[in-house]
Amino acid sequence: MSNGVKDDISLARSVSSGEKSACEVFVNAYTDLVLSRVWNLMKTHCDHSVRGKICSLLILQKQRKGSLTHYGEDQCDECLDSYIWFFDFLKNKARAYKGANDCSLKTFVWSVINSDSTYKDWLRWKYGRAY
Ligand SMILES: [Zn+2]
Numbered sequence: 001m002s003n004g005v006k007d008d009i010s011l012a013r014s015v016s017s018g019e020k021s022a023c024e025v026f027v028n029a030y031t032d033l034v035l036s037r038v039w040n041l042m043k044t045h046c047d048h049s050v051r052g053k054i055c056s057l058l059i060l061q062k063q064r065k066g067s068l069t070h071y072g073e074d075q076c077d078e079c080l081d082s083y084i085w086f087f088d089f090l091k092n093k094a095r096a097y098k099g100a101n102d103c104s105l106k107t108f109v110w111s112v113i114n115s116d117s118t119y120k121d122w123l124r125w126k127y128g129r130a131y
Pocket residue numbers: 042046047048055056076077078079
């Protein structure tokens with residue numbers, strides 16, 4: 001097992017036990033992955049542009065790049081809620097990461113984010129039992 005994977009396992013373990021600093025490292029490392037996934041989902045699941053609101057994820061990304069320090073009131077929080085849901089979900093899933101086949105945490109996170117069962121869980125969370 002490579003050292004990178006060993007580090008990943010210890011990070012995943014700390015994240016799943018809710019260690020604050022580990023969670024910060026985790027969120028920082030995987031925000032771009034989660035953002036692009038949520039963005040894709042929201043193209044068909046959020047009507048922020050129809051309602052003339054700015055997507056909260058756009059604001060988040062600009063803040064991360066340091067190019068935005070102030071923004072108006074009219075933002076859509078729906079997408080941000082999904083972003084937060086994904087990280088809660090991933091923090092729960094992190095305990096299942098064991099570095100099998102020398103798979104990196106990044107690969108693991110990617111496959112969780114893009115899996116069909118995650119998508120169904122997300123639909124259920126967003127729209128209720130009907131899904
Ligand atoms: Zn939105």
